[in-house]
Amino acid sequence: MxxxxxxxxxxxxxxxxxxxxxxxxxxxxxxxxxxxxxxxxxxxxDIGGILPVTVPGSKSHRGFTVYECRCCGERSLGEQRCLECNTFMARVGIGGYCPSCDEPISIIDLLGEELTQARK
Known part of the structure; x- marks a missing residue:
């Protein structure tokens, strides 16, 4: 055949x-x-031995957020309660410590009000 x-x-x-x-x-x-x-x-x-991807959880922004007390005007970085007045403070924005005076300062303070008005 x-x-x-x-x-x-x-x-x-x-x-x-x-x-x-x-x-x-x-x-x-x-x-x-x-x-x-x-x-x-x-x-x-089959995923070919590749481990599944895990997405990390969201991080808190509190550690680098500047807060200001409405009563005494005291600012702090990452602390929401005023140590002087023992009241909750208002959020100013994201920021850090000023390199020259070591006081909490927000990005909005550095860049001015034009940034906030341009976003709206």
Missing amino acids: SARPPLRHDSVTIACPVCGGNFPLSGRRTYCSDACRALAYRRRH
Whole structure:
């Protein structure tokens, strides 16, 4: 017996997406065998040993937020309660300590009011 050449007619045969072999078209069949179908499933669902990505939680902005007391005008960095008046302070904005005077200063104080008005 001589080996038959593989069928190449696209309307009668299709190529298996896993192994590339041709097989006769029948119904909704996509793969040439159950082994190729199982291998395609494993490839779709396998993450390849890569660990899932974990998204870090949001960080609190309190540590670098400047607050100002409405009663005495005292400012603090990261502390929401005034130590002098024992009341809650208002948030001024994000900032830090001034390098020259070591007092809490916000970015809005450094850049001026134009920044806040331009954002609105």
